[in-house]
Amino acid sequence: MNFEKNKIIITIGLFIIFTFYSIILYTSVYKNDQSTNDTNHDGKLIWQKYNCGACHQIYGLGGYLGPDLTNEYAKRSEAFIIAFIKNGNNTMPQFDLTDQELHSLMQFLKLLDSSGSSDPRTFKINTNGSIEQE
Numbered sequence: 001m002n003f004e005k006n007k008i009i010i011t012i013g014l015f016i017i018f019t020f021y022s023i024i025l026y027t028s029v030y031k032n033d034q035s036t037n038d039t040n041h042d043g044k045l046i047w048q049k050y051n052c053g054a055c056h057q058i059y060g061l062g063g064y065l066g067p068d069l070t071n072e073y074a075k076r077s078e079a080f081i082i083a084f085i086k087n088g089n090n091t092m093p094q095f096d097l098t099d100q101e102l103h104s105l106m107q108f109l110k111l112l113d114s115s116g117s118s119d120p121r122t123f124k125i126n127t128n129g130s131i132e133q134e
């Protein structure tokens, strides 16, 4: 009988821990306050229209023929990126984008870069298993 009583106490204890843990976890969820505007949105559509993602990754997701472009904006100058898109090279095809399209695409790459680093080695791992960026 004593054994049954302990089982009930342990079950209630675990339930209380589970409830508190859930409350803490769901009230501290990361909130994305990054504002997006129309230019960024257009840039994303251009990224999709020309299928950049077939060869390039954003946060490690996408094709693997070309490099990850999440932080490309910080690594290279706008002039370099635009020249690369316009001219291409042996492995990257060239694209005839209008100035407006290029401008929107640059805004999109700028926003991507400001959203964090795509390099997982810079991530901080929390005790609850979630990750954070400094």
Ligand code: HEC
Pocket (backbone or CB within 6 Å): 047, 050, 051, 052, 053, 054, 055, 056, 065, 066, 067, 069, 072, 075, 076, 081, 084, 085, 089, 091, 092, 093, 095, 105
């Ligand atoms: C067919 C595959 C393919 C597509 C589609 C493609 N790229 Fe690339 N891209 C590459 C490859 C491969 C490289 C690496 C070239 C090299 O370093 O020699 C590259 C390199 C680049 C670079 C230079 C990276 C660096 O820092 O050296 C930029 C910027 C870039 N691509 C932007 C774009 C954009 C923007 C689009 C969409 C409009 C796009 N690419 C579409 C294959 C592609």
